[in-house]
Amino acid sequence: MDIKKENTLRLIYGRTIIVVSLILIQLGVLLFTFKWLSKYQIYVYGGFTVISAILVLVIINGKSNPAYKLAWVIPVLLIPVFGGLFYLFVHIQSTARRLNNRHQSILKETAVYLKQDAEIINEIRNISVQNANLCNYISNIAGYPTYRSEDITYFPLGEDKFKELLFQLEKAEKFIFLEYFIIEESYMWDTILEILKRKVKEGVEVRVMYDGMCCLLLLPYSYPKELESFGIKAKMFSPIMPVLSTYQNNRDHRKILVIDGKVAFTGGINLGDEYINRIERFGHWKDTAIMVKGEAVRGFTMMFLQMWNITEKTPENYDKYLNESSNKSEEHNGGFITPYGDSPFDDDNVGKDVYMDIVNTAKEYVHIMTPYLILDNEMITTLIYAVKRGIDVKIILPHIPDKPMAFALAHNHYPQLLASGVKIYEYIPGFIHAKVFTSDNEKAVVGTINLDYRSLYLHFECAAYMFKCPVIKDIEEDFQSTLAKCKEMTLEDYKKFSLFHRVEGHVLKLFAPLM
Known part of the structure; x- marks a missing residue:
């Protein structure tokens, strides 16, 4: 069987088609229900007119963005039955609330590791009161402190980051954490994976987490098990399930790589060949990243561990991974850096x-x-x-x-x-x-x-x-x-x-x- 035919059959009979089909079936059932309700138009329309009026008041008086409110008010008013039911469907689901509760619990649990050094804020305040206030905001609201900058490298292209990333991975001695929105089977990922497999054999702890959207087209659903067979701890964040759920709309879009608590990378670059211009998609791919060294790596280490532990039941030994990044260096280039994360489940953007x-x-x-x-x-x-x-x-x-x-x-x-x-x-x-x-x-x-x-x-x-x-x-x-x-x-x-x-x-x- 040729490769093209094999890939076509894999797509037809693969999990992606099954998931999409089941979601479409559920959507069809919903539409059929709406059509069935239309037989009782007088009663249903009258009832939902009242419900829609109540929902509009709820939406308008909510805390969300005005554009978001308008996007809901229009369908609720124009199509009371469908719009009203769909709004209720979106907002009564408990999965997002449970995830938020777990995330908030972890943020409180890890707050002791992310205390803001008041001396640093005072140094910034002597330069700029406004910037000190902004750093205070990020610390108080998001929970991520500001650090003195020691060494930051900027990469204007994905291929520049990739070269340095490989060099830094080879130096790993204790642990490697990877959290990416996209991991795609490609030259870029295969090259990284070979190093990770070798590092595991050397006794380095490796954890890999990627967003569950990858399981639709880019990676097999069982790919975490394949990585675990190499000794790598792996998981998908919110794997796409054949269930209509707004929870699946909230993705892990982060890109974080931490090595030994000493080096961290972030930026827009995922792990796929288009990001390093090895293949061409949409012309030349312009992307950027930074590499951070020193105490500020602590912020990225904690960001990774916080996300990793959302679905974990075993308590995490945070101290094990923070000892290296907690050692303050005498080197300071005069600047300040604030690594920070943002969650879709709180009231602060x-x-x-x-x-x-x-x-x-x-x-x-x-x-x-x-x-x-x-x-x-x-x-x-x-x-x-x-x-x-x-x-x-x-x-x-x-x-x-x-x-x-x-x-x-x-x-x-x-x-x-x-x-x-x-x-x-x-x-x-x-x-x-x-x-x-x-x-x-x-x-x-x-x-x-x-x-x-x-x-x-x-x-x-x-x-x-x-x-x-x-x-x-x-x-x-x-x-x-x-x-x-x-x-x-x-x-x-x-x-x-x-x-x-x-x-x-x-x-x-x-x-x-x-x-």
């Missing part, structure tokens, strides 16, 4: 708040690289207000999209932003996957957080906020270098998009918070 703080407090410029631009009114207002204050706001986006609908939504924002003076550029060689903010030669964020609803509200994310670190110069230089490969967009360029594309953006914008 830390990733968004950090971005908005940078824009609101900028004195000269804010430069942004993001693959997606799906903004709520707050972020749009913040960007426009910055321009009105005289701030140079530049955003680099892909020219070749990976998701057509996301592309249409991004373009939908062009007229308003461009008319206000926000400068938008598209990366002509291909796709931008970097998630980078720089401002005033003194602030930067590199991490996993896109400028879209999924990253800002629905996913588990991570990033590093840097203040006064020498590496910020490298990040800004890369922005300028990337800018030279971009085309500046204008209102005339927007008008050249097809009518269908523009209408698509208008329609999708209404439901963007639910996508």
Whole structure:
């Protein structure tokens, strides 16, 4: 049997088709139920009209984002039976609440390991009260402290990170933690896996966690067992199940690699060949990452262990993995770094708040690289207000999209932003996957957080906020270098998009918070 035929049969009879089929069957049952209820239209419609009115009051008085509220109010009012039942279905599920309770319990359990050094905050306050307040916010709300920066390296491309990652893995002596949104069977992952298998034989503890979306197309559902056969501890976060559940909408979008508590990597780069431009998807793939050394690695170590233990019942020995990263170094390059994570299950959108703080407090410029631009009114207002204050706001986006609908939504924002003076550029060689903010030669964020609803509200994310670190110069230089490969967009360029594309953006914008 040839390989093409074998792959086709595997797709047809594989778990992905089964899962999708079962979900579609459940959806069909729901639609049939709605149709059956329509036979009793007078009673059902009357009852749900009352229920819809109550739901609208509940939605409007809730704590969620106004755009999210509007996205729910419209279907609840226009289609009372379907809209009302679907809203109840989404919000009465207990899985998300249980996960949040477990996550909050772990955050309290690990808080003792993540206490903020008051002396560091005082040092920052002597330089900038505003930045000290931001660091206090991240510590108090998200639970992640600020550290003195010792050594941070910026990688402007995935292949640059990959080369250093392999070098650092070879030096591992005690443990290796990997947490990635995507792991794909590829040259990149196979090369890493060979090192991990060898390290396990040398007595190094290796843990691998990846998001359960991978089990649909990229990896076999039983792949954790295969890794365990090599001595690697492995798990999927929230594997996709053949059950209609909004819990499956909250993914682990983080990218974290920790080695011996001494070195940590984060950024936008997943473990697949397109991220290192070994294969071409959507043109040249522009992505970024940082490598952190020193005491700040402690923050990434704890982020990994917190996520790992959400589904664990055996108590974790945190001290075992923190001894190395807790040793303070005399080396200090003058800057400060705050590794932080964000959860979709609390009332605080830390990733968004950090971005908005940078824009609101900028004195000269804010430069942004993001693959997606799906903004709520707050972020749009913040960007426009910055321009009105005289701030140079530049955003680099892909020219070749990976998701057509996301592309249409991004373009939908062009007229308003461009008319206000926000400068938008598209990366002509291909796709931008970097998630980078720089401002005033003194602030930067590199991490996993896109400028879209999924990253800002629905996913588990991570990033590093840097203040006064020498590496910020490298990040800004890369922005300028990337800018030279971009085309500046204008209102005339927007008008050249097809009518269908523009209408698509208008329609999708209404439901963007639910996508």
